[in-house]
Amino acid sequence: MADKVEFELVSPERLLLSRSVDMVVVPGAEGDFGVLRGHAPLISTLRLGVIDVHDAGGVSDRIFVAGGFAEVTAERCTVLAEQAVPVADLDRAGIEDEIRSLRDSLAVADGDAERGALAARIAVAEAKLAYA
Numbered sequence: 001m002a003d004k005v006e007f008e009l010v011s012p013e014r015l016l017l018s019r020s021v022d023m024v025v026v027p028g029a030e031g032d033f034g035v036l037r038g039h040a041p042l043i044s045t046l047r048l049g050v051i052d053v054h055d056a057g058g059v060s061d062r063i064f065v066a067g068g069f070a071e072v073t074a075e076r077c078t079v080l081a082e083q084a085v086p087v088a089d090l091d092r093a094g095i096e097d098e099i100r101s102l103r104d105s106l107a108v109a110d111g112d113a114e115r116g117a118l119a120a121r122i123a124v125a126e127a128k129l130a131y132a
Contacts, residue, residue, distance in 0.1 A: 048123070
């Protein structure tokens with residue numbers, strides 16, 4: 001256990017993952033970064049992407065994240081994600097339906113704020129689709 005890093009992934013809805021792992025690869029704002037035990041402390045914002053959890057010689061979990069931030073210490077990596085969904089739970093047909101519906105809403109949207117919010121939701125859905 002001495003060579004493991006404690007990893008916690010929290011979304012607004014719930015604690016998704018909390019355990020000791022070999023390594024975590026996080027989609028940081030300036031690129032992916034891997035976290036092993038003994039990592040230098042850092043805080044990073046997240047971009048749309050997938051967290052890969054490495055354990056027992058391979059990737060044990062893949063979780064899509066949309067926004068948030070990661071805090072890393074020598075012993076721990078904590079990710080607070082605005083949205084997090086295990087890649088295995090992504091439903092391609094459902095996401096495609098969501099994108100169509102959002103684009104229809106965007107076509108009739110009133111005001112810049114509403115259009116901006118819908119465009120952001122479309123970007124997240126398209127990123128999910130890329131991993132589904």
